[in-house]
Amino acid sequence: MPPPSSSPTHGKKKSASAPARTPDQPRHVDNALLADGRLVRLTIRDGRFDAIAPMADAPACADALDLGGLLVLPLLVDGHLHLDKTLLGLPWMPHAAGPTRASRIETELGLMPTLPLSTAERAGHLIRACAAHGTGTLRTHVDVEPQNGLKALEGVLEARAAHRDWAQIQIVAFPQTGVMRAPGTLELLDAAIAAGADLVGGMDPCEVDCDPAGQLNGIFAIAHRRGVGVDVHLHESDELGLFSIREICKRAKALGMQGHVTISHGFCLGHVSESKARATADLMAAAGVNLVTHGAASHPLPPLALLREHGVTVFAGNDNVRDIWSPYGTGDALERASLIGWRADWRTDAQMMDAFDLVTASAARGMGLTFSPVAVGEAASFFAVRAGGVAEALAARPVREIVVRGGLVLARGGVSSQSLVSV
DSSP, rough: OOGGGGGGSSOOOOTOOOOOOOOTSSSEEEEETTSSSSSEEEEEEEEEEEEEEEEGOOOOOTOOEEOTTTTTEEEEEEEEEEETTTTTTTTTOOOOSSHHHHHHHHHHHHHGGGOOOOOHHHHHHHHHHHHHHTTTEOOOOOEEEEBBBBHHHHHHHHHHHHHTTTTTEEEEEEEEEETTTSHHHHHHHHHHHHOOOEEEEOOOOTTSOOOHHHHHHHHHHHHHTTOOOOEEEOOOHHHHHHHHHHHHHHEEEEEEHHTTTEEOOOOGGGTSOOHHHHHHHHHHHHHTTTEEEEOOOTTTOOOOOHHHHHHHHEOOOOBBBSSSSOOOHHHHHOHHHHHHHHHOOSSSSHHHHHHHHTTHHHHHHHTTTTOOOOOSSSSEEEESOOOOHHHHHHHHHOSSEEEETTTEEEEETEEEOSSBBBB
């Protein structure tokens, strides 16, 4: 197959600045290279793919948007972010926290109230950055704790409402400072769900609270009563972490919450023997407990292929993006999948497809959402890059030449749009 720059075209080529149409009028996107190698015309009507036809069969259309053979891929899904923590939109701030988790939490509590941009403004910058990289769905954890109450949540809810056309956003009410050790947190978590958060979070039930039963019973009770999911940050290592996973699985199964419970990080799975990892994978699969990873460099990577083989839904997210916890990160889910694939030593095209799955179909499934592929009847949501296939796109992470969600152009050339217009 020829490279994208030399792929054949059909009809008159139009620039990316072709006149916009109203959503109910059909719009043709020509010379779109699909992941299966077909060169097609995409017809969009009312924000959905109305038809997909081979370019060889497509009649000439003077005002079609011509992609010139760019690879078209479905929008990405980021399963773990912290919109409330980001420093995007501010001048560069040197990393101020120490190397421990406790130092990062303490530094954050002191600095965040002094920032000149509000939570909603900073969150908005990160949402738009993610969108410019081709992400259309994300799950964010938002701090809920006694010192600041629901202030961070209120800011992220504001940003979510303002960016409803940019991304679908799930919010986890995250008790970063603990649950049992911080009286009033359970009440705040319940209030957060009532205010609009979508899941109840948890945080290292053994290490942080030293009361795993108290924390897990409390957060699962809220989630079960409210009919929402659970997503627990689990940094605990070795046997301690395995104990917490067993306790989480036990509650997920007992309450009939299979498929609605996620363990974030699960570092312990990378610390233990293969036999223990296999046994834990079987337990997680039977309880319908998912795993989301960001491929942290500070810990061994959980055995992602093993977990997938045993039926665990595994997906990925960026976690911290230029914030007080880490100065790194761009919000690019494709870059994150590439990093995880590199750490997992996934080299073949089939393995690279597995890495891409971590930020597409598996991520949507892990979040309880329906994934939208590039197919007739689906939402017209996609991004286009200069690559010959998924593996090349993952390896090269090229600029997203255009990003479209529901028929609206979110970004061109990696830069988010100032205003949203139809493709």
